[in-house]
Amino acid sequence: MSDKQNLFNKVWDLHTVGTLPSGLDQLFVGLHLIHEVTSPQAFEMLRERGLKVLAPERTVATVDHIVPTDVQSRPFNDMLAEQMMSAIEKNCQEFGVTLMDLKDSRQGIVHAVGPEQGLTQPGMTIACGDSHTSTHGAFGTIAFGIGTSQVAYVLSTQTLAMSRPKVRRVVVNGELAPGVFAKDVILYIIRKLGVKGGIGYAYEFAGEVFDRMTMEERMTVCNMSIEGGARCGYINPDQTTVDYLEGRPFAPQGEEFEKAAEWWLSLASGEDAEFDDEVVFNAAEIEPTVTWGINPGQSVGINENIPAVSAFPQEEQVGVQEALEFMELEAEQSMNGVKIDVAFIGSCTNGRISDLREAATLVKGHKVADGVKALVVPGSQLIAKQAEKEGLDKIFIDAGFEWREAGCSMCLAMNPDKLKGREMCASSSNRNFKGRQGSPTGRTLLMSPAMVAAAAIRGEVTDVREFSAVPA
Known part of the structure; x- marks a missing residue:
């Protein structure tokens, strides 16, 4: 890999299976996360075509969107929610997919479950039928939210057909004042660049502020990169990333972890890495932020x-x-x-x-x-x-x-x-x-x-x- 390649292009190239006649790249998907809302139709599409889940070992399901947070006894009072819950239970059992349901202590919001279980690892491509899949970019992954038809496509082929976006480096240097958090940082960035400013781009978040952030703070930032129009957002893996993943259930163990960590760190964009665009912000200008309008850029x-x-x-x-x-x-x-x-x-x-x-x-x-x-x-x-x-x-x-x-x-x-x-x-x-x-x-x-x-x-x-x- 060239020293001038940024992390995004390194990972993209490593996962490119080929280029389709349409000009789109066919990307291998390392991890496919699914939930109860965008998966029922996708599984039905597989049944109609007589297809199987190609890589059930790379597919993990949880339940989160329709789950009541007060009374969780079954059947749910909302019959549509109950139907969705029953559907994902049936589909995962039939197609051999791991399901973290309400009886599973690992259950939770799909973008919380992936990182805390160590499923999310640097250098991966991740897809999920949820727009905030960009969260996983905090680990140095390329993580995309996809639609229901694409969920079916990934289930059956373990690939995605996509056009390569450009890469914009978003730098925030300096120190955040007390009372200013990761949420304020990303709201500020979206306000400055606009809710459509990231269209056609992946965002690489870099600089002193992101270097000092915990993994959970980085997840907050990457989560909302989609709200700025970016196709995804990511932060280069570093020792903070490695320390977070060590000992997680699905992370490599022992010597394999040491080898993995060395490779993860090697993926980071180097000092000579090239970008299509770069913007720089001063952390001192960011204060506690609140939206006043009807999109996240109005703050x-x-x-x-x-x-x-x-x-x-x-x-x-x-x-x-x-x-x-x-x-x-x-x-x-x-x-x-x-x-x-x-x-x-x-x-x-x-x-x-x-x-x-x-x-x-x-x-x-x-x-x-x-x-x-x-x-x-x-x-x-x-x-x-x-x-x-x-x-x-x-x-x-x-x-x-x-x-x-x-x-x-x-x-x-x-x-x-x-x-x-x-x-x-x-x-x-x-x-x-x-x-x-x-x-x-x-x-x-x-x-x-x-x-x-x-x-x-x-x-x-x-x-x-x-x-x-x-x-x-």
Whole structure:
């Protein structure tokens, strides 16, 4: 491999089976993750064609999207959810695919399960019928979200037909201020580059800020790269990556791990690596961030005001006005003090143990504001178990939060956890589109888990740095 190759192109070339007549590359998929929502139709397509799952050993299923997080007894009250659950149980048994269901202690959100089980490893290609598969890029993988027909294609061929995107290096140097988290970093990047800025690109996140991040923080950043229009996002593997994976159930063991680690580290983009584009940001300019609109790029720092409509390019002004009217906000107003009805901590973006610790640090000794419904939903059963071992569940419950079972919950709201009417939700999830949280008229403000905790306590959007116990 050339020293001038970045990690993305190294991994792409290693997994290219051939070039199709259409000009698309046929990529071998090292790991295929599936869940109960986008897989039923794909398995049915296999049955109709008399096909098998080509590599069941490279296919792993879990349940997360439609899973209730309060009462999980079967059959589910929602019959469509019950049908989806029954379908994935039947399909995995029939086609020989490993399923981490509700009875399995490894169950959780698909993008939490892969990393914590050591299924996600540097240098892999990963596919999943879920747009936030980019999460796995935190490990130096090329990870793509795919559609249902592509899920069937991967199940039957273990390959994907794709065009190679360009690679943009996104550098953030300097030090983050206290109270500024990985979620703030990626919201800032999306705001600056735009929700369509990454179209046609893979993002390589680099620089001092990402070098210092934990793996869980890196997952938050890569998770939302798709919200900036990028096909995927990744961070080069380093010793932090190696240390995280060591001892994980599906990671290599003993001498094999040492060999694997050496190869993983060799994949990182070198100093001479070439990129199609590069942008550089200063960490000192990033502050706690909150969205005000109806896409993740419509955000401001907590001490900034929403820009005037005229400050946006003319082609965006109609959409900006639509967002303000839907959210019942005004141009040039501050987000500080905006009232909330619901607070949600969870999702594949921010439902990991470090997220829960950060929020619990803020919550301890406080009470949820009157009239606010507050939920904490761990990303997996193992995360829930660890949080309960540390007493985080008790901190949340004592403060007035609801402590739930693992699942996607109030992110996509394909389960009972939904907004009602015009409720305003402070959310640690990844999308603030109209109707995203289950109500066509519900409103979503994206922010870090610590900011959600602060909003839950005050009953309004609040600068997390006003609390004495701001997590470092």
